[in-house]
Every structure is written in C-alpha cells, then in structure tokens.
Amino acid sequence: ITDDNTVEGTLPREFALLTGLERLDLSLNSISGTLPTEFGRFTLLDTLNLFDNRLTGAVPSEIGFMTRLRRLDLKDNRFNGTLPTALGQLTRISSVMLDKNEFTGTLLTEFGRMSSLSVLMVSKNQFTGTVPSELGLLTKLSILEMHTNIFQGTLPSRIGMLSGLATFTVNKNKLSGRFPDAVWALENIEILDIDHNQFTGTLPSDRLVMPQ
Template identity: 35%
Template sequence: KRIFLGENKFTGTIPHALFENRKLTMLSMLENRLNGTIPTQIGKLTELKYLWLGRNQLSGPVPVFNFSTALEKVGIDHNQLTGNLEPILVEGNLPKLDFLRLDTNELSGSIPVSIGEHSKMSLLNLDTNRLSGTVPTELGLLTLLT
C-alpha cells in the first residue's frame, strides 16, 4: 500500500502504471530529478493519504484532488508548478487535509477564501511563489496551524 522512492536520482516522468494500484495509501518520490506534469491518473488513487513529490522538477498546474476524501498530507514543494491554488483548495474538497506544502513553485493568483474550510490544517506553506491579492481573513479560521 506504500511506495517509497525518495532521495534517489530517478529521472523522467512519473510512470502512469503507479496509478493502477488503487489501494495505494502513500506515494513518496521526493528529492529526485523527476520532470513533466503530475499525471491526471493520480485521480485513480482514491485511498491515497500521503503524497510526497517535493524537490523535483515537476511542472504544470497543481493537480485536481477532488478524488480523495482520504488525502491528509500533500508535499509538492520545490518544483515548477504553475497556475493557481483553486484546484487543490476548492470548497468542500479534501476534508482531511492537514498538511500542505506548495512552497517554492511558480504559483500565481490569490489564496482562495475556501482556505478557511480546511479547519484541520496544521501546516500551510505557500512561501516563494508569485501569489498576489489580499491575504484572506479566512486564514484566521485555521486555528490548528503550528
């Protein structure tokens, strides 16, 4: 149910075949040299709880995670992701999310007010992006942040 491939020198794209294992609960491929986009087939992983893809060379938009009510921790920091935060922070999405690292990417736009719905969030790191607009007051609803 868990795949740990972090801290190696893997290159190329994330293989689509990984997403055939529908019972997968953890995928860790951080600190490699992976490139390309995060495949949309990630939506097949309905039991995924932990996704670690940080410190690679992944590009493209933040994936849409409306497939999983189980997802708790997401780390896709230190890549070249673009676009805005709406796909991951859409209202009513990811009710168990408590850890989100998207720092050191190329994300733009504003922080959506729906951030306030993620009341279980204990860590939110959006440093070093191209975010703009006003800081939403809804961040004050995240009382578990450490």
C-alpha cells in the same frame, strides 16, 4: 520499496502491475523522467513518497484514482505545469507536499475538498493568482507553507478560521491589502512568516512577546 539509495533511470510502467501495493517510497534517489499515468492503478495506495529525485513533467490526472492515498510527497523534484483538478478527489489525504518544484498556474480550489488535510506545502514553486478562500475549509490544517511563489491579491480572511494552524508561511510573494485580523488571533500559531509582501495594517500589540 527502496528509499535513500542510488537508484537511477525512470519509473517503470510495470510498477502498475502491483495493484495491491499500499506504500511506495522511492525518495532520495536519482530517478528521472515523468510520473507514469499507469500509476493511477494504485487504487489501494496509502503512501506515495517520491521526494528528492529528478522527476519532471506534469502530475497526471490519473493520480485522482488513488482515492485511498493519505500521504503524497513529491517535493524537491522538477515537476512543472499546472496541478490536475483530479487532486481534489483525494478526500482521505492528510499530507500533500509539493514544495521545491517548478509548478505553475493557480492553486486549486479543489484543495478545499480535502477535509482530512493537516499538512499542505507548496512553497518554492511558480504558483500565481490569488490564494483560494477554500483553504479556509481545511479545519484540520496545522501546517500551511506557501512561501516563495508569485501569489497576488489579498489573503482570504477564512485563513483565520483554521484554529489548529501552527505553521503559516506566505513570505516572498506579491500579496497585498490588509492582513486578516483573525490570523493574528490564532492561538496555536508557532511560525508565522509574511515578510516580502505588500500587506497593510498594524501588528496587534498583544501579539508582541518580548524575550525575558
């Protein structure tokens, strides 16, 4: 509706009366408050862009009613709490950007249901626990950014099955164990950042490219 302006205040619940809305872009403003549960009435919504605001609170479970949603961008806000499992109902979604918030808890195994997902960005939050192996089911994934969280344990070998992966960042976590050999073999990788973890193993010599 209106991005990159100086809109302040909170999100009006009356927006939910626009039930035929297909795209809502309020990014790059100064909107505060929480995401109204009434937004779950946007059952025809294709795009929800709210990045770079001052929104707080948890993401309501009613977001799961937006089953036509293809793009969800909530990055660079102050959202907190755990992610609702209802996100797994967004099976048509292709881009989920939740980075630069204050989310906690574990990363949802329900992300594995998002078979059309090509972009998943959850970096710069406070996520804990292990990286779910279900992410390896996202065969269309090209960008997976998970850096600057508190993920622990080993990295699931299923990540190495994501043949289209071009960007993969897990740096600045507490991951450990052997780094999956299959990830080194991914042919489309352009950006791979795994520093500031406790991985073991060696870098395959055939993945080292010296500048000409």
